[in-house]
Amino acid sequence: MSRLIYYVASSLDGFIADEHDSLDWLLSHAQEPGGGNDYDSFIANIGAIAMGSTTYEWVLANGGWSYEMPAWVLTTRDLAAPASTAADGTADVRFARGDVSAVYEAMRQAAGEKDLWVVGGGELAGQFADAGLLDEVHLSIAPVTLGRGRPLLPRRLDLELIEQGTNGAFVTARHRVRRAGKG
Ligand SMILES: NC(=O)c1ccc[n+]([C@@H]2O[C@H](COP(=O)([O-])OP(=O)(O)OC[C@H]3O[C@@H](n4cnc5c(N)ncnc54)[C@H](OP(=O)(O)O)[C@@H]3O)[C@@H](O)[C@H]2O)c1
Incomplete structure (x- = not known):
């Protein structure tokens, strides 16, 4: 059964x-392959992704589209899909708006047995949680405070810690979302 993971x-x-939607504070710290929340291991088992339009536009403006699995971008605007990935692969970007339950069903169909990744932002992850669809939160905490910015997950949720570790300068943790009737 696919899990919906906010990584x-x-x-x-x-x-x-x-x-200002800058990630300089994050990208200045290198991730170590094989460390906690290892990206390569994570992405290898992801069959579909979802993100909000701010994240989508950030990705396009910072190196271009690199995801090879089907992607859903939530927006109320008419945005253009990338013609290809930055490495000249096939980009599969679909746009959706409103209720995330329909997006979730489409992602599950596309992903088969693989997991689903809600890339961000926090409010979109919150919409999936509101619908009872968010299974896990995999968090890497950078050694910096920002004071203000885009929120991580602006909801009240009960979580169960299922793994913790480090990755370079990051503290890493995986949590399962506790919800009625599903562990
Ligand atoms: N640190 C990390 O690991 C990480 C991960 C992901 C993202 N980020 C960054 O975090 C920031 C997130 O930005 P953000 O908080 O603005 O969130 P976002 O989810 O990227 O974008 C929010 C926008 O998506 C659209 N949207 C969201 N839900 C929708 C729905 N159900 N139906 C229709 N449209 C919907 C709306 O825009 P419109 O309708 O106006 O298009 C909304 O303003 C970005 O700068 C991104 O680069 C960081």
């Missing part, structure tokens, strides 16, 4: 981007 890095005070 994300945050500041120590709970922001995933600063107020």
Whole structure:
């Protein structure tokens, strides 16, 4: 059964981007292959992804589209899909708006047995949680405070710690979302 995972890095005070949508504070710290929340192991088992339009536009403006699995971008605007990935592969980007339950069903169909990744932002992860669809939160905490910015997950949720570790300068943790009727 596919899990819907919010895999994300945050500041120590709970922001995933600063107020100007900069990730300089994050990208200045290298991730170590094989460390906690290892990206390569994670992405190898992801069959579909979802993100909000701010994240989508950040990705396009910072190196271009690199995801090879089907992606859903939530937006109320008419945005253009990338013609290809930055490595000239096939980009599969679909746009959706409104209720994330329909997006979740489409992602599950596309992903087969693989997991689903909600890339961000926090409010979108919160929409999946509101619908009872968010299974896990995999968090890498950078050694920085930002004071303000884009929130990590602006909801009240009960979580169960299932793994913890480090990766270079990051503290890493995996949590399972506790919800009625599903562990
Ligand atoms: N640190 C990390 O690991 C990490 C991970 C991911 C993202 N980020 C960064 O964090 C920031 C996140 O930005 P953000 O907080 O603005 O969140 P976002 O989810 O990237 O974008 C929010 C926007 O998506 C659209 N949207 C969201 N839900 C929708 C729905 N159900 N239906 C229709 N449209 C919907 C709306 O824009 P419109 O309708 O106006 O298009 C909304 O303003 C970005 O700078 C991103 O680069 C960091």
